[in-house]
């Protein structure tokens with residue numbers, strides 16, 4: 001009698017073990033794809049090939065990546081000085097609203113972890129550089145000095161979404177298709193740059209679906225593959241909402257990781 005109970009419980013135990021391992025195997029993929037687990041994944045190094053090599057130097061040092069930019073973009077603009085090869089007369093910018101100051105060499109340095117992590121709470125961005133774009137030009141949020149960008153200020157943006165300020169030339173909004181050769185994303189899935197928390201930001205579309213993502217979090221970030229990685233990793237997209245009737249703000253949301261200084 002006792003023997004058969006032991007045998008029965010052994011068989012049951014084996015069955016339970018088998019059932020468990022089956023279950024684990026079946027849910028393994030789901031775990032990897034879970035958007036709420038906060039998986040820590042290394043930023044795909046292939047993405048850094050997209051940066052303007054004449055402005056941006058990227059160095060990899062163990063668990064850190066350092067991005068140094070001279071902020072000189074590889075595209076035309078009326079903000080270049082008139083004798084520069086890349087100078088053009090304004091296409092979309094209202095001449096009256098062109099802000100003072102030309103594109104000049106600057107120095108921005110950002111060091112981020114190779115495996116950036118989502119923070120327990122998101123953080124607002126401040127005035128100044130909050131990311132570095134593929135052209136080397138810093139990414140700004142909606143702040144323009146003590147206030148937000150107004151329609152008047154925005155009408156001075158060049159076709160690439162940039163203008164000059166006391167701290168130099170910077171972008172606020174997505175570039176516009178005016179027939180100029182653009183190294184910047186325009187309503188597509190191209191890389192825009194890297195934010196100060198180390199997460200990459202792409203255009204309004206995601207390469208993983210070939211369309212505007214609909215599974216973005218409060219910062220329009222999500223875990224998905226991109227053209228730079230077959231492994232899903234967390235990245236942002238430009239929010240697909242019209243700003244000031246005409247534009248797409250590059251980043252008017254919170255950072256979901258930990259901010260690093262851009263100096």
Ligand SMILES: [Zn+2]
Nearest residue numbers: 140144165172
């Ligand atoms: Zn500005």
Ligand SMILES: [Zn+2]
Nearest residue numbers: 206207213224
């Ligand atoms: Zn995506």
